Amino acid sequence: MDYNTLLFEMRGKVALITLNRPEALNALSPELTAELTDLLDQLETDDNVAVVVLTGSEKAFAAGADIKAMKDWSYMDVYKADFITATWERISRFRKPTIAAVNGYALGGGCELAMMCDFIIASETARFGQPEITIGTIPGAGGTQRLARFIGKAKAMDMILTGRMMDAQEAERSGLVSRVLPSAELVEGTLKVAEQIARLSSPIAMMAKEAVDRAFETTLSEGIRFERRLFHSTFATRDQKEGMSAFSEKRKPQFNND
Numbered sequence: 429m430d431y432n433t434l435l436f437e438m439r440g441k442v443a444l445i446t447l448n449r450p451e452a453l454n455a456l457s458p459e460l461t462a463e464l465t466d467l468l469d470q471l472e473t474d475d476n477v478a479v480v481v482l483t484g485s486e487k488a489f490a491a492g493a494d495i496k497a498m499k500d501w502s503y504m505d506v507y508k509a510d511f512i513t514a515t516w517e518r519i520s521r522f523r524k525p526t527i528a529a530v531n532g533y534a535l536g537g538g539c540e541l542a543m544m545c546d547f548i549i550a551s552e553t554a555r556f557g558q559p560e561i562t563i564g565t566i567p568g569a570g571g572t573q574r575l576a577r578f579i580g581k582a583k584a585m586d587m588i589l590t591g592r593m594m595d596a597q598e599a600e601r602s603g604l605v606s607r608v609l610p611s612a613e614l615v616e617g618t619l620k621v622a623e624q625i626a627r628l629s630s631p632i633a634m635m636a637k638e639a640v641d642r643a644f645e646t647t648l649s650e651g652i653r654f655e656r657r658l659f660h661s662t663f664a665t666r667d668q669k670e671g672m673s674a675f676s677e678k679r680k681p682q683f684n685n686d
C-alpha cells in the first residue's frame with residue numbers, strides 16, 4: 429500500500445498511520461483525506477488489524493484543512509462535493525478502536541480529525557485549536573459539536589470564538605486528551621497502549637467502543653438499554669467464556685476474537 433501523503437506500518441495487530449505532508453504541516457488536502465479513507469476501508473475488514481493509531485510529525489499532527497486548496501472554492505463547489513462529510517468522517521465510523529497520538533499542532537480540521545478518534549494521547553508540546561474564525565470561517569468537520577462535548581460549553585466557546593490555542597496540560601485538565609507523554613515517547617507510548625487493547629478480544633473491544641459512543645447519541649435510559657443488550661450478547665462469544673475461565677483458573681486468557 430503506497431500513498432503520497434501517508435506512511436503506514438503494522439506493529440503486531442496495531443496499524444500505525446502517519447500523516448506525511450511535511451511541506452504543509454500535514455494540512456489535510458483532498459488527496460490526503462482520500463488516501464486516509466482508502467486505507468481505513470482496507471483496515472476495517474482486515475482481521476489482522478485490531479487497533480489503529482493515527483499520528484503526524486513532531487511539529488504537527490495536522491495544521492487543519494488545506495487553506496491554499498480551499499481558498500477559491502465556491503459554495504457550489506463545496507455543496508456539490510459534500511465537502512468534508514464525503515471523506516473526512518470515515519475515521520469516526522471506523523468500528524475498531526482508534527487512538528490519535530498528537531505531537532505539535534492539531535488545529536482546525538487537525539483537531540477535528542483527532543477528536544474523531546476514540547481518544548487522544550498528547551505529547552507535552554501538543555497545541556490544540558479551532559482557529560477557523562481567524563480565517564473567516566467556522567469549524568466544519570464536527571468541531572463545534574465534538575469540542576463542546578469534550579470540554580464543555582464555556583471552554584469550547586472560548587476556543588472557537590477567539591481561535592486561541594490550548595496546550596497539552598490545559599487539554600488534559602479539560603478532558604480533551606486522556607494522557608500526556610513526553611514528546612520523544614509519544615508514538616512508542618501510544619503504541620504500547622494500543623498493543624494493550626490489541627491483546628484483548630477485538631469484537632468485545634468493538635462492542636465496548638460502540639456502547640460508549642452511544643452515550644453521545646441518545647438518552648441515558650436508551651443508552652443503558654443499548655449497553656445491556658451488548659453486555660448480554662458478549663455471553664454468546666467464546667472470548668467471554670475464555671476470559672472468565674482464565675480468571676477462574678488463574679491463568680492468562682487466550683482470546684481468539686470469536
Ligand code: CO8
Nearest residue numbers: 451452453455491492493494495496535536537559568569
Ligand atoms: N493549509 C495549507 N498550508 C498550511 C497550513 C494549512 N492549514 N498550515 C500550514 N501550512 C503551510 C504554510 O503555508 C507553510 O508553507 P510555505 O512554507 O509554503 O509558506 C508551511 O505549512 C509551514 O507553515 P508556517 O510557515 O506557517 O509555520 P509556522 O511554524 O510559522 O506556523 C502554524 C505554524 C501556527 C500552525 C501556522 O502554519 C498556521 O497558523 N497554520 C494554519 C492553521 C489554521 O488556520 N488551521 C485551520 C484551517 S481551516 C480548517 O481546518 C477548516 C476545517 C474545516 C473542516 C475540515 C475539512 C477539510
